[in-house]
Amino acid sequence: xxxxxxxxxxxxxxxxxxxxxxxxxxxxxxxxxxxxxNMKFEAKYTNSPTFKYFVLMNAIASGYSLILLFLPSxxxxxxxxxxxxxxxxxxxxxxxxACLAIGQVGKNGNSHAGxxxxxxxxxKFCDHVTGALVAGFVAAIVYFLILLYSLHNIxxxxxxxx
Numbered sequence: 001x002x003x004x005x006x007x008x009x010x011x012x013x014x015x016x017x018x019x020x021x022x023x024x025x026x027x028x029x030x031x032x033x034x035x036x037x038n039m040k041f042e043a044k045y046t047n048s049p050t051f052k053y054f055v056l057m058n059a060i061a062s063g064y065s066l067i068l069l070f071l072p073s074x075x076x077x078x079x080x081x082x083x084x085x086x087x088x089x090x091x092x093x094x095x096x097x098a099c100l101a102i103g104q105v106g107k108n109g110n111s112h113a114g115x116x117x118x119x120x121x122x123x124k125f126c127d128h129v130t131g132a133l134v135a136g137f138v139a140a141i142v143y144f145l146i147l148l149y150s151l152h153n154i155x156x157x158x159x160x161x162x
Contacts, residue, residue, distance in 0.1 A: 005153060010069070012146045017065035019139035020092075023132045024058040027051060030128030034121035043118060043125040050102045051129070057095035058136060061088050061143075082150050089143040096136045103129050 030051075031044040045051040068081065106126060109117035119126035 009146065009149055012142055012149065013065050013069055016139055016142040016146065017062060017069065019135050019142060020058045020062040020065060023135035023139060024055055024062060026128055026135060027055050027058070027132035030125050030132065032122035032125035036121060043122040045129075048102055050098045054095040054099040054132070054136065057091045058139065061092055061139065064088055078150075078154065082147070082154065085143060085147050085150060089140060089147055092136065092140045092143060096133065096140055099129070099133060099136070103133060 027045050031042065033040060033042040045055060064084065071077075071081075103126075105115060106129070107117055107119045109115045
């Protein structure tokens with residue numbers, strides 16, 4: 001692959017690494033506590049399996065991005081990397097979707113189920129979760145761009161061979 005094709009993919013992977021690391025760190029540092037009816041409760045990401053899943057998927061994507069930054073560009077693993085990029089994008093999308101659903105319930109509650117919103121009592125926690133979701137969305141968009149760029153390069157290579 002020529003240098004002109006390696007630079008954009010390197011920059012996109014670097015941006016994906018930054019976004020996934022940011023999403024992971026912001027979610028891990030999300031915690032807040034509130035006093036309600038003489039009872040103290042604490043909100044943190046470990047209270048929800050969905051938030052744990054979000055952190056895990058972003059951590060895996062961070063590690064994957066870091067490994068690929070140091071992988072030689074002349075390696076013959078192009079098709080495998082494309083498949084793994086697709087898997088990473090899908091895992092990030094699923095974790096964001098699940099986290100967004102729980103975040104919506106935390107923000108607005110669910111009157112039909114009798115669940116009250118909690119963001120009024122623990123705004124710092126909700127702000128951190130929102131920030132982590134934004135970073136997660138950026139990571140998912142960057143992985144989508146990586147997929148498009150990689151597919152474009154593979155299709156051009158395929159058409160040059162025929």
